[in-house]
Amino acid sequence: MNQPEIKPIIDKAKILIEALPYIQKFYGKTVVIKYGGNAMINEELKNKVMEDITLLKYIGINPIVVHGGGPDISAALKQFDIKSEFINGLRVTDEETMKVARMVLIGKTNKEIVSLLGTKGGKGIGLSGIDGKLIECKKYYTEVDGKKTDIGYVGDIVHINENVLDIMTNGDYIPVVAPIGVDDDGNSYNINADTVAGAVAAAVKAEKLVLLTDIDGIKESVDSPEIIYQITKPEIDRMIADKKIVGGMIPKVKGGLEALDAGVNAVHIIDGRIPHCLLLEIFTDSGIGTMITK
Numbered sequence: 001m002n003q004p005e006i007k008p009i010i011d012k013a014k015i016l017i018e019a020l021p022y023i024q025k026f027y028g029k030t031v032v033i034k035y036g037g038n039a040m041i042n043e044e045l046k047n048k049v050m051e052d053i054t055l056l057k058y059i060g061i062n063p064i065v066v067h068g069g070g071p072d073i074s075a076a077l078k079q080f081d082i083k084s085e086f087i088n089g090l091r092v093t094d095e096e097t098m099k100v101a102r103m104v105l106i107g108k109t110n111k112e113i114v115s116l117l118g119t120k121g122g123k124g125i126g127l128s129g130i131d132g133k134l135i136e137c138k139k140y141y142t143e144v145d146g147k148k149t150d151i152g153y154v155g156d157i158v159h160i161n162e163n164v165l166d167i168m169t170n171g172d173y174i175p176v177v178a179p180i181g182v183d184d185d186g187n188s189y190n191i192n193a194d195t196v197a198g199a200v201a202a203a204v205k206a207e208k209l210v211l212l213t214d215i216d217g218i219k220e221s222v223d224s225p226e227i228i229y230q231i232t233k234p235e236i237d238r239m240i241a242d243k244k245i246v247g248g249m250i251p252k253v254k255g256g257l258e259a260l261d262a263g264v265n266a267v268h269i270i271d272g273r274i275p276h277c278l279l280l281e282i283f284t285d286s287g288i289g290t291m292i293t294k
Helices: 006-026 043-058 070-079 095-119 162-169 193-203 233-241 249-261 277-283
Strands: 030-035 062-067 123-128 135-144 147-160 173-178 180-182 188-190 208-213 230-232 266-271 290-293
Touching: 006 277, 030 043, 030 193, 043 062, 043 095, 043 173, 043 277, 062 095, 062 162, 062 193, 070 095, 095 123, 095 147, 095 173, 095 180, 095 188, 135 188, 147 193, 162 173, 162 193, 193 208, 193 249, 208 249, 208 277, 230 233, 233 249, 233 290, 249 266, 249 290, 266 277
Parallel strands: 030 062, 030 208, 062 173, 123 173, 135 180, 147 188, 208 266, 230 290
Antiparallel strands: 135 147, 180 188, 266 290
16 A cells, blocks of 8 residues: 655645634634525535535534525526516515515525535524524615615514524534514514624624625725725725625625624625635635624
8 A cells, every 4th residue: 555645634734733723712602604695506515515514513613504595586486477676685575475485495495405414414403583483573664765665575683582593502403594584473574694694693692704605705896806805894884885885795794794783703705606615714814705893
């Protein structure tokens, strides 16, 4: 039997040693992961993300997954010949659309994630905001041309029942949360997954909130080749005011800023198209995306 080349083995050991202080620092802490974008579509990336999440749990970090499902909902609506409409980045959700969203997010997407975690050795538990009134909400109104606008069954979060999540994370389980909320009358509401992830991170006082996206990170402009690797909350506020952060990125950063205000130590916006993006961001000195701090 030939002796294996020693350098690649030493390089692997160096990677593990680089990760050691981060493992020590975050042991026993909670990390909320908003799972979305291409990482939910590409089969190879799906598997890599689930491996990362399972590894986090096994080394003593408590991951909570909040997932989106926009493409799945759009595909299902198309099958039912229901038109999709968006206002200010939010899906207009009438009663029929809400039924489809609930069916897809809870019945399909959520269970697929739980099942995939199971193939990696993780013990995922699928939840929605309806379970144990995990996500209590009321109707959300957006603003169009300065006017209050009703966009249907879209929720505005009132309260996160963190006890439901604490029971699971204190055990061996990985909560997987679908972004459907419930009001006092039992009505279901569709909620932006980035907003839910920020609210959950705030409620459980997470160490980190990590948002998987299809971009490298935050940049000074769309055309800029350089990622801003670290930025503060006041600088983010300036970029929103200057319209350098627009569209679907707004609910991501706003959810992140609210989480920071509630005590979360850092928010990470990373490219979910990079294999093992979670490990690269959390356990390396350089990271791969944008980290927002207070």
